[in-house]
Amino acid sequence: xxxxxxxxxxxxxxxxxxxxxxxxxEGFVTFLGDQGRDxxxxxxxxxxxxxxxxxxxSSVGHVLLGPFYYYYIAPWIALTGFSPVGPALGxxxxxxxxxxxxxxxxxxxxxxxxxxxxxxxxxSSHSLIWLSRFSWNPNLIPVFIVIWLLLWFESLRSRGWxxxxxxxxxxxxxxxxxxxxxxxGLPIVITFIVAHVLKKSPVMQSVIxxxxxxxxxxxxISPLIIFDLRHQFVNTNAFIRLFSESANTSGGGLSYMxxxxxxxxxxxxxxxxxxxxxxxxxALLALYRRHALALTLLIFFVTSLLSxxxxxxVVYMHYIAFLIVIWYLMVGVTASLIxxxxxxxxxxxxxxxFAYYQIPHYWFLREEPNHQIRMSRKIAESIMPRIxxxxxxxxxxxxxxxxSTYRYWLEKWGKTPxxxxxxxxxxxxFVACQSPCRVIGDPQWDIAYFAPTKIVETWQSEGxxxxxxxx
Numbered sequence: 001x002x003x004x005x006x007x008x009x010x011x012x013x014x015x016x017x018x019x020x021x022x023x024x025x026e027g028f029v030t031f032l033g034d035q036g037r038d039x040x041x042x043x044x045x046x047x048x049x050x051x052x053x054x055x056x057x058s059s060v061g062h063v064l065l066g067p068f069y070y071y072y073i074a075p076w077i078a079l080t081g082f083s084p085v086g087p088a089l090g091x092x093x094x095x096x097x098x099x100x101x102x103x104x105x106x107x108x109x110x111x112x113x114x115x116x117x118x119x120x121x122x123x124s125s126h127s128l129i130w131l132s133r134f135s136w137n138p139n140l141i142p143v144f145i146v147i148w149l150l151l152w153f154e155s156l157r158s159r160g161w162x163x164x165x166x167x168x169x170x171x172x173x174x175x176x177x178x179x180x181x182x183x184x185g186l187p188i189v190i191t192f193i194v195a196h197v198l199k200k201s202p203v204m205q206s207v208i209x210x211x212x213x214x215x216x217x218x219x220x221i222s223p224l225i226i227f228d229l230r231h232q233f234v235n236t237n238a239f240i241r242l243f244s245e246s247a248n249t250s251g252g253g254l255s256y257m258x259x260x261x262x263x264x265x266x267x268x269x270x271x272x273x274x275x276x277x278x279x280x281x282x283a284l285l286a287l288y289r290r291h292a293l294a295l296t297l298l299i300f301f302v303t304s305l306l307s308x309x310x311x312x313x314v315v316y317m318h319y320i321a322f323l324i325v326i327w328y329l330m331v332g333v334t335a336s337l338i339x340x341x342x343x344x345x346x347x348x349x350x351x352x353x354f355a356y357y358q359i360p361h362y363w364f365l366r367e368e369p370n371h372q373i374r375m376s377r378k379i380a381e382s383i384m385p386r387i388x389x390x391x392x393x394x395x396x397x398x399x400x401x402x403x404s405t406y407r408y409w410l411e412k413w414g415k416t417p418x419x420x421x422x423x424x425x426x427x428x429x430f431v432a433c434q435s436p437c438r439v440i441g442d443p444q445w446d447i448a449y450f451a452p453t454k455i456v457e458t459w460q461s462e463g464x465x466x467x468x469x470x471x
Contacts, residue, residue: 006112010116021133025088037056063235063239064227097143117332118328122146138321151170157292176224180320256315261275279302291334335347392417428469429447430466430467
């Protein structure tokens with residue numbers, strides 16, 4: 001394939017990926033409790049009011065994630081004039097580069113046609129598009145996992161300490177975005193041992209390379225280590241509790257994890273059967289050809305999938321996005337091992353069929369925008385003139401953290417409410433009810449602690465009923 005034609009196709013793929021990630025962007029951006037909480041942190045960082053050593057609390061086990069995501073995203077909120085669309089834009093723009101990264105990192109291993117096919121899959125996958133259209137800690141993992149996997153493979157081949165150091169640094173960043181990626185530890189150990197045994201590397205050299213990798217990882221997670229040392233290992237203890245409780249919980253299992261991965265990866269009928277048969281064929285082909293990269297990806301997919309069954313909770317797509325990406329790469333690389341003109345045409349047809357099943361799930365092409373950012377701003381604007389006390393509290397029902405989006409706007413405008421975890425009750429309380437509620441006497445902590453005795457005012461804004469309460 002001529003270079004000029006090659007880059008035209010890559011440009012078209014990138015354009016499609018950008019369109020699918022940015023079309024009607026602000027209108028569809030998710031801006032709920034988690035995003036509001038993070039936006040407040042980003043704003044305080046950019047105003048030099050606070051610089052965190054930890055990130056958000058995980059939804060399972062309440063383990064504090066690392067701060068890497070905060071460090072990358074915070075500048076985006078400043079670049080957009082402290083608009084909540086900034087963090088989401090930072091995710092979307094980097095995710096738009098995923099097809100480009102995929103192409104250039106895989107081309108030398110699989111050839112132009114297969115690299116372009118992989119780039120197209122990464123650019124058109126509904127699951128990856130969904131993750132790229134809003135701000136959340138795990139949403140950048142697909143981008144970083146592609147870069148890291150190829151960097152790790154180069155480390156195994158080159159035996160250069162700088163490769164191992166960079167691999168450790170990047171893995172440390174990935175783990176900070178979601179702790180389920182720690183399951184990569186087992187395939188890392190397996191591939192490291194196999195590579196160095198097969199190459200008959202000197203023991204001392206292997207030790208130095210392993211230590212270089214460990215050093216990079218420790219440097220990357222050093223903010224978490226410093227935080228834990230300062231706070232009596234509170235995060236380490238929470239992490240231990242999470243896995244000990246998970247070990248004693250029934251549910252999940254290999255079949256469930258595999259089915260969920262297949263569903264999110266393909267979105268086709270018989271997704272599990274397709275993934276299983278494809279994985280078996282890929283394994284047989286990789287073993288037959290003894291292809292190093294294909295075998296490495298196979299080890300990573302199978303062992304990571306098996307290790308992830310230790311997690312017994314409900315599996316959400318963002319938990320396993322890294323497995324989806326590994327599977328895409330594994331299939332693409334092994335398909336290239338039977339390279340032929342007919343095979344290339346078959347691969348192109350399969351990729352187009354894949355895209356056909358993704359298109360119906362592009363909700364932003366057929367639905368009306370929900371304008372969550374605009375709605376939260378209007379609700380905050382309705383609260384603003386009703387604030388008459390310096391110390392006031394705000395909460396939401398039924399989700400007590402649903403008020404963080406309004407808190408963001410009010411703090412931006414210089415009317416910061418009493419902190420959510422403060423023991424200062426404040427002198428007035430605003431309650432935003434997403435559904436019918438009875439605010440006086442409600443057992444929710446924020447309301448019960450304030451102990452309201454009178455509703456001063458009730459009004460509607462953007463379909464939300466708001467109450468102003470006093471004691």
